[in-house]
Amino acid sequence: TVTDMRHDPAVEGIVLNARDITVRKALEADLRFQALHDTLTGLANRTMFTQQTASALRAVRPAQQVGALFIDLDDFKTVNDSLGHAVGDQLLQEVSTRLVTSLSTKDLAARLGGDEFAVLVADADDESHVMTIAEQILTLMAQPFRIQGREIRVTASIGIAFANDDGTDAEVLLRSADVAMYLAKDRGKNRYAIFEAHMHTSAFERLELKADLVRAIDDGQLRCYYQPIVSLQTGRISGVEALVRWEHPTRGMLSPDAFIPLAEDTGLVVPLGRWVMREACQQLRAWQLRLPARSTLTMSINLSVRQLMGDGILDDVRAAIGDAGLDPSTVNLEITETTLMHDTEMARQRLTELRDLGVSLAVDDFGTGYSSLQYVQRFPIDVIKIDRSFVTGLGTNPGDGAVVQSMIELSQRLGVHTVAEGIDRPEQVTLLQSLGADLGQGYLFSKPVPAAQIDALLDASPHENPRFLLH
Incomplete structure (x- = not known):
């Protein structure tokens, strides 16, 4: 800060106070990143995913669709129970890496918590584009992981939900994809399912x-x-x-x-x-x-x-x-x-x-x-x-x-x-x-x-x- 004190007869110049705020700015940036990203994987977290989905829904054009994929790893708890959380955490990191490689730079990958992930496709021309992404994810996840000298195989169940300009909000879109994911599990896992309106009733029956x-x-x-x-x-x-x-x-x-x-x-x-x-x-x-x-x-x-x-x-x-x-x-x-x-x-x-x-x-x-x-x-x-x-x-x-x-x-x-x-x-x-x-x-x-x-x-x-x- 600079203070002009020349009106004071005892002062013959300008008083200059300087403070280095580099560390503070870095901490603030780090806090902003942590607020919007998952600590373990570095992917977007639920908050950021919801914010980005809401923005995409506001900006969607009539000819476009916004697609959300809800991804849950099949039998992940068994890995944690049998091999320990350290191996489980490393597996989640490897899964995150594969997930990102299956997406374009325009798509957003997020970890929602535990073994649950989500993908936002903000500008899908049609449903087949999002289904192709789901198939790519399933193919990548089915390949064995090598962690701490062990070969580990996991698969994923994926639920897909779509929205255009019908007023669907971000939470509803994600919840619909979640419901469809459970249908994929019920059909045998290692597959995807697309949300339909009647599935909300099925989800309640499941509970x-x-x-x-x-x-x-x-x-x-x-x-x-x-x-x-x-x-x-x-x-x-x-x-x-x-x-x-x-x-x-x-x-x-x-x-x-x-x-x-x-x-x-x-x-x-x-x-x-x-x-x-x-x-x-x-x-x-x-x-x-x-x-x-x-x-x-x-x-x-x-x-x-x-x-x-x-x-x-x-x-x-x-x-x-x-x-x-x-x-x-x-x-x-x-x-x-x-x-x-x-x-x-x-x-x-x-x-x-x-x-x-x-x-x-x-x-x-x-x-x-x-x-x-x-x-x-x-x-x-x-x-x-x-x-x-x-x-x-x-x-x-x-x-x-x-x-x-x-x-x-x-x-x-x-x-x-x-x-x-x-x-x-x-x-x-x-x-x-x-x-x-x-x-x-x-x-x-x-x-x-x-x-x-x-x-x-x-x-x-x-x-x-x-x-x-x-x-």
Whole structure:
């Protein structure tokens, strides 16, 4: 500052006071940046995303659309739980880098919090432009990440919402994209979905269903259904697979597709899976005691990625088998191929620990994920379950027949048993027998049914049940 004090007779000049404010200005700039950016990734934060979206909506021209993408990483919590937050944070940083590389300089990427990200496309000419961006993001995210010497695979579910000059505000646009993202998860994850007006009702129903699911576990609304697994050589039932159902008080009997994705997203899949495991083990023991000739009957139980990677899985398996008094070799734990590839090092370690308990291990839905059978042999796997999508085309699609044949031949060389899923026609059985498949499962033999109906199937010999007469 400069002060003119020449009116003072005692002063013969000008008083000059100077202060260096460089540090203060730098701090102010830093504070402004922090107020609008995510500390971990450097991306825009929710505040900046909302501000920029509002500006884009005010400036949008009639021929333009503003597109918002809401991105949620699939099963990210499993990475944090199994590998720690340091690895999780590094993964989020790598995801952010890939996200930015998929966008043009005109688009805005933001981290909203946790494993949730958003993208603003402010000047989309049409919807296909935004959908192309979503596809690019999915492709980039599906490629394995290498973090601290580990190969980690994650996928993303994306919701897309559009606005033009219809008065939609920034919060509504983002919320609509969020609703569509949950639809993408419900459809199987690793995909995108586009918001439609009716989805707000679906989102409210989802919240209700989540609250109901918490009560279902405690109030005894869950049921175990069982589907036979049949020897393709003898027609005899060699085991059953436990499949959960929910007897909802107002919606009736719900299949897994209606609530398992919700259970996975909320973490409820862990207590739900624990209940199924204990219930299935107790039921297997009841069958073995009632039918001594069926002492080798096996029970197949599905494990989710959260169960497999969680700290309590070994204790849960020990408790379920021990409390039921089962021989561990009669319990078969099934893991999907994508679960196996989620974190290969951690999966190998956990599967080895489970195998040491004496249980057998199966890869479910084989052929639908990233891996090859040669890759799977690096894991302690006893059974390959050939996905129904390949079995369905047997006899009609030569390509499916060739794929199934190669799976069976390589399994035989590796000493791994095969189960063909989705058998619903006799000619499929004939072809599978000729190819050397060991076991089969599908509606030709039985749909999933309550335990009481399995009793009747176990009591009947193959010759008394035409569906099981395979020769």
